[in-house]
Amino acid sequence: MYTSEKTRSGAAAFAGFNHRRMQPADAWAAQSLAGWTEAEITGFVTAARQENLDAAENAEQTVGSTQQIAWVRYYSQMRDLVATLQANGFDVRIISASAEPVVRVWAADVGIAADHVMGVRTEHDGEVLTARLAQCGGEPSIPFNEGKRCRVNEQVFGVAGPAAFDQLPEQRRQSFAAGDSNGDATFLTDATALRLVINRNKIELMCRAYADADGRWLVNPMFIDPLPAHPPYPCATQGFDDPDGSRAPLRQPDGSVVADQPDRAH
Numbered sequence: 001m002y003t004s005e006k007t008r009s010g011a012a013a014f015a016g017f018n019h020r021r022m023q024p025a026d027a028w029a030a031q032s033l034a035g036w037t038e039a040e041i042t043g044f045v046t047a048a049r050q051e052n053l054d055a056a057e058n059a060e061q062t063v064g065s066t067q068q069i070a071w072v073r074y075y076s077q078m079r080d081l082v083a084t085l086q087a088n089g090f091d092v093r094i095i096s097a098s099a100e101p102v103v104r105v106w107a108a109d110v111g112i113a114a115d116h117v118m119g120v121r122t123e124h125d126g127e128v129l130t131a132r133l134a135q136c137g138g139e140p141s142i143p144f145n146e147g148k149r150c151r152v153n154e155q156v157f158g159v160a161g162p163a164a165f166d167q168l169p170e171q172r173r174q175s176f177a178a179g180d181s182n183g184d185a186t187f188l189t190d191a192t193a194l195r196l197v198i199n200r201n202k203i204e205l206m207c208r209a210y211a212d213a214d215g216r217w218l219v220n221p222m223f224i225d226p227l228p229a230h231p232p233y234p235c236a237t238q239g240f241d242d243p244d245g246s247r248a249p250l251r252q253p254d255g256s257v258v259a260d261q262p263d264r265a266h
Contacts, residue, residue: 019245023144030099030120031131038101045105075223082110097144137164144183207235207250210261219265230263
């Protein structure tokens with residue numbers, strides 16, 4: 001259900017959510033940690049992380065009735081990027097749609113402290129996590145697309161309430177951002193100097209990056225097993241994910257429609 005967002009019968013597993021502020025499978029994954037303490041979760045994640053780092057490349061494992069990837073690596077290039085930014089005085093953070101206690105374990109190995117990790121949060125009942133999602137902007141939201149902007153605006157820049165979903169003035173936004181999914185599209189657009197995209201063939205993100213309206217977008221293939229060239233991205237008809245989940249043309253700030261974009265970095 002996590003990867004397909006469907007039940008065993010093939011029915012949609014989730015409905016009734018804002019597709020620009022919620023990725024329900026990621027929210028559900030965080031909610032599945034309910035009943036455990038953060039210390040216990042840290043132990044589980046630490047063990048799983050090491051097992052997958054130690055595994056051979058292309059290893060697989062059985063999860064339920066499916067075969068899933070059973071190995072992982074840190075990109076050395078991203079380690080270098082984080083270290084270089086930190087050495088030059090940047091306030092480097094990880095903003096992720098994964099559960100925050102999980103991301104903290106992975107972030108530590110690239111030198112990012114726990115208080116600079118911003119992931120999916122659920123409320124506590126004493127020391128135990130619950131399934132109740134924390135709010136951002138006055139509504140249940142996770143760091144996904146507009147929800148990622150909300151979390152940054154709220155936690156980093158101190159914006160409260162629904163205004164946290166609005167784009168801040170340029171002088172109050174991050175200077176650099178990097179991402180690889182449609183859930184990063186709004187967050188990357190907010191960056192004022194440079195925006196690094198790792199190409200995983202995600203339509204809205206790649207349409208924005210290749211259109212490169214202000215000359216500040218950088219596109220790089222995946223560092224491990226880069227994907228082959230993708231057919232031209234249908235930006236003019238399907239480049240924007242509407243809140244109801246339908247696809248619409250991607251538009252520039254002036255209202256003009258972004259033309260379909262060929263895949264140029266793969």
